[in-house]
Amino acid sequence: xxxxxxxxxxxxRTRKDHSTETAEDYVEAVAELxxxxxxxxxxxxxxxxxxxxxxxxxxxxxxxKEGLLHxxxxxxxxxxxxxxxxxxxxxxxxxxxxxxxxALGLDSATADIDSEGIEHHVSPKTLELFQRFVDRLADNPxx
Amino acid sequence: xxxxxxxxxxxxRTRKDHSTETAEDYVEAVAELxxxxxxxxxxxxxxxxxxxxxxxxxxxxxxxKEGLLHxxxxxxxxxxxxxxxxxxxxxxxxxxxxxxxxALGLDSATADIDSEGIEHHVSPKTLELFQRFVDRLADNPxx
DNA sequence: CATAAAATGTAGCTTTTGCTACAATAAAGG
DNA sequence: CCTTTATTGTAGCAAAAGCTACATTTTATG
Numbered sequence: 001x002x003x004x005x006x007x008x009x010x011x012x013r014t015r016k017d018h019s020t021e022t023a024e025d026y027v028e029a030v031a032e033l034x035x036x037x038x039x040x041x042x043x044x045x046x047x048x049x050x051x052x053x054x055x056x057x058x059x060x061x062x063x064x065k066e067g068l069l070h071x072x073x074x075x076x077x078x079x080x081x082x083x084x085x086x087x088x089x090x091x092x093x094x095x096x097x098x099x100x101x102x103a104l105g106l107d108s109a110t111a112d113i114d115s116e117g118i119e120h121h122v123s124p125k126t127l128e129l130f131q132r133f134v135d136r137l138a139d140n141p142x143x
Numbered sequence: 144x145x146x147x148x149x150x151x152x153x154x155x156r157t158r159k160d161h162s163t164e165t166a167e168d169y170v171e172a173v174a175e176l177x178x179x180x181x182x183x184x185x186x187x188x189x190x191x192x193x194x195x196x197x198x199x200x201x202x203x204x205x206x207x208k209e210g211l212l213h214x215x216x217x218x219x220x221x222x223x224x225x226x227x228x229x230x231x232x233x234x235x236x237x238x239x240x241x242x243x244x245x246a247l248g249l250d251s252a253t254a255d256i257d258s259e260g261i262e263h264h265v266s267p268k269t270l271e272l273f274q275r276f277v278d279r280l281a282d283n284p285x286x
Numbered sequence: 287c288a289t290a291a292a293a294t295g296t297a298g299c300t301t302t303t304g305c306t307a308c309a310a311t312a313a314a315g316g
Numbered sequence: 317c318c319t320t321t322a323t324t325g326t327a328g329c330a331a332a333a334g335c336t337a338c339a340t341t342t343t344a345t346g
Contacts, residue, residue: 011168011172011191011192011193011259014193014194014303014304015302015303015304015331015332016304018161018303018332018333019331019332019333022332022333025154029154041293041294042293042294042295043292043293043294048154049154049155050154050155050157051157051333051334051335052334052335052336053293053294053295054294054295054296054334054335054336055333055334055335057294057295057296058332058333058334059332059333062332073294073295073341074293074294074295074340074341074342075294101269101272104269104272104273104276105272106268106269106272107268110266110268110269113266114264114265114266114269116154116264117263117264117265118261118264118265120260121257121259121260121261121264122257122260122261123253123256123257125249125250125253126244126247126249126253126257129244129247129248129249130247133247157333157334158301158302158332158333158334159334161302161303161333162301162302162303165302165303184323184324185323185324185325186322186323186324194303194304194305195304195305195306196323196324196325197304197305197306197324197325197326198303198304198305200324200325200326201302201303201304202302202303205302216311216324216325217310217311217312217323217324217325218324
């Protein structure tokens, strides 16, 4: 045994990781658009991510195939039950990361940006620590 | 004016972002392998990221074209001056993120994994706050 | 209701990153 | 030195995410 050469596990960010991140970003965006505009149109989604409607459409089609979204031709995009669950947990995680960064002293504009990037890479353990930090500061505001 | 519809800026993680992340990960890995094994062979790099040597080779070729690496057929991979600079700043940022997570109470194994993912998404402002948190804790270990 | 505008869909291309299979070169062992 | 093994390179394919250009459908407007 003893293969000191290989500690590759933590570096294995593959294409699968990327498409999972995309899935999470999209269901979260769909949920937000439905919440704020009562429906999610493809053009809005494309604008949201700053991509062409064609790109957005293809990703939506993939996520529909994966059972996260429900689509019909020329109709607004809806979330399946699975999609709603995923969106909810992403939103919660996102909000914890965002409020953690603000608790740490970051301005909210930068917190918006950074939390977008960071949220996908936070393990449950780390998220728990973020949450505790926010809670502790809430109890003890003059820290 | 007033276009309340569009706040797309912070969501624009494009393919360019991804390939920049890849570049950073690779130069960092090349630097680490040179530091620990005195040279960086393609097979080692491929093992490091858990990808085939073909994939590693193509990425190395791209980074060579971009001026970050220097390669010759069947020879070990080297960093250019630009590559060394990038590797150094990535390593520093990475180490700040890692020690921040540990200062927050995370175990070092999880800190290894999470810091890998998080490092690319931390703005200078956030990095500064991370650094300050670590420093403050170092002065005040019983916090 | 007919036509203009907006939204969505389709065709077809690119780049990046993943792979297997096979070829060529370099290094090691007999 | 010659053969085996390890390393590197090349050919060719796939999926994901980006695009423009054009077709179609829905919605809005005169």
